[in-house]
Each structure stands twice: as C-alpha cells, then as structure tokens.
Amino acid sequence: MKSGTAVIIGRPNSGKSTLLNALAGQKVSIVSSKPQTTRHRIIGVINEERGQVVFVDTPGVHKPVFRMNQRMLQTVYEEISGVDLVLHMVDSGIPFGAGENFVLEMVKSSGAPAFLLLNKIDSIAKQRLLPAMERYGRAGCFMEIIPISAASGENLDLLLDKIFEYMPEGEPRYDGDMVTDRTERFLAGEFIREKLLERLREELPYASAVMVRRFDESRRSDKNLVVIDADILVERRSQQGIVLGAGARTLRDLGTEARRDLEQMLGCKVYLGLQVRTAHNWRNDESVLDELGLGS
Numbered sequence: 001m002k003s004g005t006a007v008i009i010g011r012p013n014s015g016k017s018t019l020l021n022a023l024a025g026q027k028v029s030i031v032s033s034k035p036q037t038t039r040h041r042i043i044g045v046i047n048e049e050r051g052q053v054v055f056v057d058t059p060g061v062h063k064p065v066f067r068m069n070q071r072m073l074q075t076v077y078e079e080i081s082g083v084d085l086v087l088h089m090v091d092s093g094i095p096f097g098a099g100e101n102f103v104l105e106m107v108k109s110s111g112a113p114a115f116l117l118l119n120k121i122d123s124i125a126k127q128r129l130l131p132a133m134e135r136y137g138r139a140g141c142f143m144e145i146i147p148i149s150a151a152s153g154e155n156l157d158l159l160l161d162k163i164f165e166y167m168p169e170g171e172p173r174y175d176g177d178m179v180t181d182r183t184e185r186f187l188a189g190e191f192i193r194e195k196l197l198e199r200l201r202e203e204l205p206y207a208s209a210v211m212v213r214r215f216d217e218s219r220r221s222d223k224n225l226v227v228i229d230a231d232i233l234v235e236r237r238s239q240q241g242i243v244l245g246a247g248a249r250t251l252r253d254l255g256t257e258a259r260r261d262l263e264q265m266l267g268c269k270v271y272l273g274l275q276v277r278t279a280h281n282w283r284n285d286e287s288v289l290d291e292l293g294l295g296s
C-alpha cells in the first residue's frame, strides 16, 4: 500500500482549492474568484485500493503585509517541509513573473520531489502551453510538468497516477472514511465566508472574516436541527453598512444562500444567525487571529 502527503502550493487564484475539492470528491475548501480565499491549511484525503494520499491545500503565496498574511505564508513554509511531494500550481493564462519565481524558490527549498501543474487549460489557447512548459522546465526542479483543468477534470486521472508513483509505501494515516480533518464548525464558518466573498468587492474580501460563535447540535438527533451563530468581522464601521446592504438585504440574501449550503453539507436543517461586527485592525490582532485559528 502507498501512503503519503502531497502539498498544493502556488500564487493566489491559481486553482489550488478547486483541485483539492476535485480530488477529494467533495467541497472541503472554499473557492472564489477573489485572491486569498484560503487562509488555513486544509486537508483532503483520498482512499483507493492502491493506497491513501493526503492532499494539503494552502494559502496562496503572496507578499505578506499584515500579521495575518505573515501567518498564512508561515503555514505554507511549514507544510512543504518533510512532505512526500510538492504540487506547484500555476494559472497557465498568466505569464511567468516575479511572484512565480518566489514560489519556485520555495519549491526548491523544500527538497521534496515536485510537479508543476499548469492549470485552467480549459480557458487558454493550446499553443500557449508549450512556451509555459518550456519556461518551467528550465527551472530544473520538476519531475513532471502536467497541464490540467481542475475545474473540468481534464488530466486529473493522469495526475493522480503520477502522484501515486511518488508516494512511499506505508500504512494509511487516516481512517478510510475521513475526508478532511476540519470540524463541521470550521467548515460552517468557511461556507459562510465563501458566500460573503462572492458578494464583496475591492478591499472588503481581505478585510472580512467569519467567526462562528455557536455551533449547537443538541437538537440534531431529535429535531434534525443545528443552530449556528456567526459574526462577520469587518475593519471599519463604513464596511459594516456595505455587508448589511440597503435594509439589511445583502446580509439576509447571503444568510439564505449560506444556510442552503450548510443544510446540504450537514444533512439537516440549519438555523443561521448572522451579525456584522467591526473589529478594528483585526488582521494585526494576534488574539483575533488565534480565535480564527489562523496559522494553526
């Protein structure tokens, strides 16, 4: 039996979380068109007859300005040390640049075997692939360069075959029925944040967070109901109004959408109470970051 860990790293928005979900076969990591959607390390486990692979999704590598972003980058550094395989993911529609070079250096420093994944091939002209493959080939640190589409699933079977080749022999680390190590409470906060990100613009996606205050399962077995209370944190009072929207309509619509997703994930009814709260400069506030579980 094969058993090992593969860490997905790359610039924000390259499609890392989409790949994790595709491989895990369900949504364990939220996805949006906004950079820095993923703030935590999130695992997705796949089990097959040939063995188990633990995939690790990580925050996108970007220049850290706030304390929060330093913690996010630290998470990536910790994850790539001692891992069996590094999957460096790039958006093949974006030309090679300094940011990508920084990720390349991280790949090299990890010392682990690495694949380069050229993602989003569903949305680029095929003749653009070859120059990209050449450019990354020159880096000299990739065992494989594989064009994929995490969204359409193209080439993911081939990718998985190659990944298994690089996994060491061993006993599975996690139970066969476990898909992620994250709690339902954590995922609830993330599902709410995904809906929030879809609606927010400019700096607001970065300036907001979701803190789950209550995840009450006491009526789950008899009433098939979970009660969730969550705070949406923003940095300034003016942002509070944007999240609420006229007549608190934005917040209400967001709550309705999030509740539907949560009911599907949890397989029961959900009562969802959402509040918007201003927490000045929370991205530099260590205690808020601790409470959000960032960098852990």
Ligand SMILES: Nc1nc2c(ncn2[C@@H]2O[C@H](COP(=O)(O)OP(=O)(O)O)[C@@H](O)[C@H]2O)c(=O)[nH]1
Residues within 6 Å of the ligand: 010, 011, 012, 013, 014, 015, 016, 017, 018, 019, 030, 031, 032, 033, 034, 035, 036, 037, 038, 060, 119, 120, 121, 122, 123, 148, 149, 150, 151, 152
């Ligand atoms: N066209 C296309 N879009 C993709 C693909 N993979 C991801 N995306 C989109 O790219 C954006 C960022 O994806 P996400 O998985 O959140 O990227 P991450 O920041 O690297 O985790 C989202 O809008 C995804 O729907 C792909 O293979 N093709």
Ligand SMILES: [Mg+2]
Residues within 6 Å of the ligand: 016, 017, 018, 029, 030, 031, 037, 038, 058, 059, 060
């Ligand atoms: Mg992500």
